[in-house]
């Protein structure tokens with residue numbers, strides 16, 4: 001049986017963690033690596049990953065040459081959060097007849113913000129007989145797919161609440177920066193306003209995915225303003241020191257409103273020094289469901305797992321643009337990848 005061939009599109013923080021995990025796994029072979037970062041282009045992937053050996057794969061910014069040189073079964077795409085930016089990248093992967101698994105947050109439920117691009121991706125994917133999936137730990141699992149799965153034991157549902165609280169100190173540096181750790185409150189507000197930092201992207205997509213699964217017609221989705229969490233004492237990560245009075249991270253909430261009532265509430269908090277870390281889901285209904293994961297699922301480890309575990313399911317899925325709710329029940333693929341998918 002042939003190995004499952006993977007091309008990396010994006011070798012940043014998450015792409016590198018995924019690459020290192022793939023190198024440990026049986027039955028998988030990395031056949032190409034794409035990135036535009038000057039310090040990476042032209043270098044051996046092993047060097048870029050800092051694993052102390054070369055892999056014979058040069059990181060390239062020439063998308064067409066990488067994708068046509070050796071046909072991959074799947075491309076793992078980890079460049080950016082917004083579909084307007086990633087659309088041409090994803091379209092080029094599809095046009096080479098390669099399946100796509102992407103961590104682009106808007107792609108986790110792209111019909112919400114980009115209905116036209118979603119249609120185009122679906123048509124293109126069907127034409128080239130490949131599957132496109134946006135996934136990750138969140139969006140992709142904790143505040144949507146897991147919530148949807150838990151609703152399976154309910155006969156009636158009044159409301160759903162999901163809360164994720166995490167200590168940003170345990171996460172990769174781009175994430176700590178994205179939540180504003182170390183900034184003054186004024187800097188934080190300015191950077192949020194001019195979109196230099198984004199906060200968490202995906203709460204609205206998660207709400208839309210849950211509503212779609214339940215066939216709830218929401219009146220609207222409200223994303224509340226992103227608020228800073230201010231350090232009450234000195235808190236620090238390996239990379240960032242946050243003095244008392246400065247921003248340790250952020251909190252943000254989004255709500256799904258139906259018939260004038262709040263039926264879905266997602267509450268996301270990520271800051272350095274969070275003492276209690278957890279993922280909690282509460283479903284008010286018949287029967288009620290209360291689920292709490294403690295500590296919260298580690299975001300980076302969880303994202304790497306979600307992406308790699310999705311490989312066999314995506315290879316076997318029907319062609320087109322899919323979301324996590326369209327795939328079979330998610331599960332780990334811990335054995336030799338060839339056992340899950342015959343390539």
Ligand SMILES: NC(=O)c1ccc[n+]([C@@H]2O[C@H](COP(=O)([O-])OP(=O)(O)OC[C@H]3O[C@@H](n4cnc5c(N)ncnc54)[C@H](OP(=O)(O)O)[C@@H]3O)[C@@H](O)[C@H]2O)c1
Pocket residue numbers: 009010011012013014015034035036037038078079080081082089103104105135136137138139140172174175303
């Ligand atoms: N759904 C989830 O649960 C989840 C979880 C984790 C991450 N994410 C998302 O996944 C994405 C990647 O995260 P990250 O932390 O790895 O970010 P990162 O460290 O900034 O890595 C992105 C890499 O892609 C490169 N890149 C940017 N545009 C490109 C293009 N057009 N073609 C090729 N390469 C390009 C970047 O180069 P430059 O540095 O030169 O721009 C960088 O090397 C982010 O949007 C993040 O929010 C989602």
